[in-house]
Amino acid sequence: MFGDLSPDHSEASVSNSHDFDRLADQVGNSEVHHSSRRTVLLERSTPQINMQGMGENIVVKPHLKALPLSAPEFTRFSADKLIEDGQLKLALILWESIQLKIARTPFDQVHLLVDEVRKIFAAIEGIKAVDSTSLKVRVEEYFSQIAKFTDLESSFSSRMSSKDQADKLQNLATRLEESVSKESKAVVCHDNLTSELTKVEKEISTLKEKKAKLEFSLKENDKALEVVKAHVSHIREEMASVESCPILSEADAKALKVLEDILRSSREDLKNLKWKP
Secondary structure (H helix, E strand, O other), rough: OOOHHHHHHHHHHHHHHHHHHHHHHHOOOOOHHHHHHHHHHHHHOOOOOOEEEOOOOEEEEOOOOOOOOOOOOOOOOOOOEEEEEEEHHHHHHHHHHHHHHHHOOOOHHHHHOOHHHHHHHHHHHHHOOOOOHHHHHHHHHHHHHHHHHHHHHHHOOOOOOHHHHHHHHHHHHHHHHHHHHHHHHHHHHHHHHOOOOOOOOHHHHHHHHHHHHHHHHHHHHHHHHHHHHHHHHHHHHHHHHHOOOOOOOOOHHHHHHHHHHHHHHHHHHHHHHOOOO
16 A cells, blocks of 8 residues: 555665675675775666656666675565565655646646546556555546536536626626717717708709709700801801802992882883873
């Protein structure tokens, strides 16, 4: 169980095997530089465990405890114990990665963690030394609570508190009052414009009548103008004809007058002539 995992206990599972190798290498070698050399080689060969927890890489590097330079005392080595400790530490690391990710994830993004968290729990369940049932149940319960909360929040998104409702109504009432005032002004403006439009339409009607009369008068005038133009043209033709006639001299005029008088006299004589057959 995770409740039994203490830092010292979990750390030992990674370091015990390496401590054993170091102790074995130091047997029969008391020189300090030899021990230091082996310590450096040991540090370079120390395995690192790369874990991917919800997008975060966690590197576990076993702690190297300082070893005495003198020959170590014999200690019992238990492979099962070492494996169990390593598994417990791995399980704890996996859980801490889940724990950290859940703590940093907003409620509305938790649904994105569900599948990945279940994969990690599946890995933890594969560790025989660990019983993660209660922990998994607690996390699943949290996911279920998040889902319910999200559903409720979604269903209540169209609702509002009484205070928000009152504030909203007050705001709408103010806007309504302003709109009604604008509407009244618009109605007055509409009436004024309608009245002016009626006047203009009457003026337009009067102008149309006047236009019709003017157009009629214009047509009559055009007809009269054509007649006058014809007279003018005729007169001009007569004037041209007169201008082209030979000039009658004064002597000819007198002679014509004398002839006319003679003709008149002859006509009188004929008129008064009494003839007896």
